[in-house]
């Protein structure tokens with residue numbers, strides 16, 4: 415019996431192409447993506463994964479046409495409203511990574527704050543929604559925080575940087591999945607994904623279901639994680655001790 419990956423991160427890609435294939439608007443593809451979100455949260459809980467991060471909107475996505483940006487923001491709000499009670503009942507804690515841009519509508523902020531507050535003591539799964547997230551911006555923010563705290567340059571270690579990230583308790587990503595057969599990180603979780611196993615699935619996000627989640631986890635279990643080491647048992651032991 416395998417130990418499930420502790421932290422799974424998903425780049426939800428392919429909504430636009432899914433819609434295009436059906437002669438629909440891109441917005442319809444984003445809407446249909448809600449099913450993939452619901453399925454992945456359920457699959458994470460059922461698989462014993464305790465941290466799930468979903469990439470809902472990047473710092474670069476602001477470049478999209480304004481109506482699409484508005485739609486994705488409202489969709490994020492709708493997904494919270496449609497699913498919050500059920501996720502709370504499943505002991506899911508919701509947190510938002512990013513959300514630093516004043517263009518995020520106030521009413522979306524309010525729903526985010528409500529969801530975070532309602533679920534703050536839940537522990538079965540921490541669902542981190544990366545909304546207005548950029549890995550490089552996270553690192554720049556951590557650097558500013560270190561300077562603002564007056565940490566001397568010669569005392570800055572990797573642990574210092576980790577401690578100044580928005581969520582210092584967010585563990586390293588074990589398994590990073592991107593849908594739609596694209597092979598890019600797109601500035602996602604650059605710090606936390608340093609040693610992630612990367613899995614690229616040829617499924618468009620609106621079609622993503624529990625079977626795809628399980629397929630990615632199966633592929634993960636077939637990988638040998640060496641963390642730069644050469645002796646496999648030692649490397650596995652290191653992985654266990656760092657993820658304890």
Ligand code: FPP
Pocket residue numbers: 426427428429430431432444447448451468469470471475486489490493494543594
């Ligand atoms: C990428 O597809 C998808 C997005 C930019 C938005 C996805 C957001 C959701 C499904 C809402 C999630 C909400 C919560 C609360 C988790 P794309 O437009 O880049 O597709 P394409 O590459 O085919 O054009």
